[in-house]
Amino acid sequence: MTIGTETSSTIDSPGNSIYWSASHMEPARRFAPLEGRQQADVVIVGGGFTGLWTAWYLKQLAPDQHIAVVEAECFGHGASGRNGGWVIGNIAGLERHLHGLDTDTRQALCRMLGDNVDDIGAALSDADIDADFHKGGALNVAARYAAQQGLQRSYLAHLHELGFSDRDCRWLNADELTMMARFRRPFGAVFQRQVATLHPRKLIHGLVQQLAASGVQLYEHSRVTSVAERRVSTHEGSVQAQTVVIATEGYSEQLANIRRHVIPVQSLVIATEPLTNATWDALGLDSRPTFADASRLINYGHRTRDGRLVFGARGNYQLGAHPRHDPAISDADIDMRRKLLVDMFPALEDVAVTHGWGGSLGLSRSFRPHAILAGKQGLATAGGYAGEGVAASHLMGRTLAEMILGEDSSRTRAPWAFHGTSLQEVVKRWEPEPLRWLAAQTILTSYATEEALMSRERHLPLISPGLSWLNNTFASVIE
Template sequence: MGCALNLWGTAEVTRAPLAGDRDADVVIVGAGYTGLWTAYYLAKADPSLRIVVLERETVGFGASGRNGGWCSALFPASARKLAALPGSSLDAAIAMHRAMQDSVNEVGLVSAAEGIDCDYHKGGTIVLARSQAQLARARLEVASAGEWGPGDLRFLERDEVQAHVRATKVLGATFTPHCAVIHPGKLVRGLASVVEGLGVVIHEQTPVEVISRGRAITPYGVVRAEVVVRATEGFTGGRAVAPVYSLVVATEPLSTAVWDRIGLADRPSFSDHRHLIIYGQRTADGRLVFGGRGAPYHFRSRVRPAYDSEPRVFAKLQGTLRELFGLEDLRFSHAWGGALGVPRDWCASVGLEDGLAWAGGYVGDGVSTTNLAGRTLTDLILRRDTALTRLPWVGHHSRPWEPEPFRWLGINTGLRAMTLADTEERLTNRNSQLARLMAPLLGH
């Protein structure tokens, strides 16, 4: 984690690297949520399968062990974009959102059934409107939700918001019940232990240099398998996804008096309707965890431990959280970051072609989406024709990102534009024209 300190902890190296060539039925590259959920459902469906997971670092080293702990029904591409995919439809887009809602529950059910104590609590998500422009956007989102989804997004008037959270400048909010909060580190490490108990072999400290049909090649040997699964998200490399950093801070445990002032008694995840994404939760041990975008994309998609720490962004997040709740004396104990995977069209995908399987491009919405990916990959690998294998993200291919320096210029311009859009709205009190122009580039 470089000089950053991750509240969720980091896994120690406890599993041996690969030691020579070996054969398997399925080899999975990456021991994060995607890889481990896939291993879990495959092993449960067919205990005779020989499943090997290869991990460059340690279990949960990437976004799975660093995220903000939202297990939500959010999908990075809008319903409108999902419905417009080849072979898709409005009904398919609605089915996708229902599958995402089911995935939120599935994470909780499996965690309980397998004894994974990951602090799972389903309190929904509240997104505050704190300006007239945000208020208009919140009302429009609720009005259109019925057309593009199951229609359970509610608008809360200002006095209704107080029952959930007490923040500053609140004019209203949207609320959905389809989100839980978790301790990401406990989930990924617990899941790894469960899959090992099912007979899955995990090799840590084993970088995969080449993924090809029928084999994963490492410095220590080759794993040959009928199916090779790429589950590498922000560490994929090349132009398939861009690794964009998200940073997080955490307070010290807060007193009962402070919690009485803030609310969040049912532990809903929280955000507001600004354009530059922020996200927060109340942890089981009484802290505020709060994250957001704003860190730069690094040239040629570089991912390095030093990039986990951006003091300027940490300070901005701390200031934003203090202002959000009107608490200037909040004390912070942790700050960390990590890379998430962003495809060119902001649409996550899953698929299996010619023995090569993949899932990823979650744009930060991966805690529950990875569970859906694991169940879908299981059906694809076992050649099952199910409702999951007919969802619109299955087999989708995002076009590659532009070569450098255009990728660097475009992504960082987009990140800067969202900050400017929020500034524009504060000055004009109207919906940002800049944000409207950028919307097609952000999956909307």
């Protein structure tokens, strides 16, 4: 595999190009900045999936409501325009929400998360939005070293314990896995049915067009500098509303109300050139499932509709919690991900990487996502998706819309829907620096060490339990 040879257009540095933007030519329509003093029933800060889906469901449920969305840059500037395109029928940290609930309730909540994927597909189809939505399921594979098989079997047991059914997730043996995808060392996999993929920029574009057509007031290049007393203010204007929704997730650095509660974690992605039929024959992936490898350091990919591989891996946290606005990543960053991909699929050895980019996802201090309505403050927020926000932002946006309108549904009664008097009452604050950074480095180092040992298939009886102890200790200290 090489870096930077594009077949259809020439890209000097592949590490400075978001494939989703490069592959979707949007019309030049842009939205004017917010100016003067405006009024709305609901004003939403942040034009990513959370903000746009919240506006979408508010308009669906209450067409007469006056909704405004205020975006600092352009719609989809944050994680929503840069992610890996997985639509996951689950949420990160689910076990924290399900803790103590009875089996029937847990199973119903797992079904709700799985159905959320179908609901996204149905919403797009009803609205005639072509965002390359494709439900091919997910392969959680053991395909690099033998110990991964044990990790994936534990993961399957964990999913069943949470409340996911046998139909939703099941074990594939090496032959069954190889029928679907030709990994270098196919030991087996957990197949999850309720996972889809989409083209993030096409989704942003489709949502924005529909919202504009339905009368939602959309503002770009309007950075909100304060949220206070049901008013959001930028340098040039303000919107007064009954409810202010903060939908800034990993890009919340400038909003005092939220920035210590949800912090940015960096995540990097690469895309290959379009692969030839011969290469696809060697790889498989005919039904376009997503794939992820058993590693706490995370890597994940999928085959796009136009025949490329998009592959993300290995996030990190930077001192000071600054979100990544510039998508540029280095050749070394690309090369590390390229090597991981070739390690899984040797057939990719000579394929070019044509795009590489980075962005920031949001991590809440409770390590679980939330949808919060703080009625007395007139504030609402959703986020903390920890890198699994493409589907979750749809669910949480829909939930927020129902909560704001005072509706009662299975979603507004879910354990991740909080009705509080203040945001601070519900979401904890992160520790000050450098404690956060030190904790993140320790955890990442322990994960990397564990993986290095396992991949060399070395059984070091004292070191592995030691690392587990270190992880557990950190997890409980920072809980």
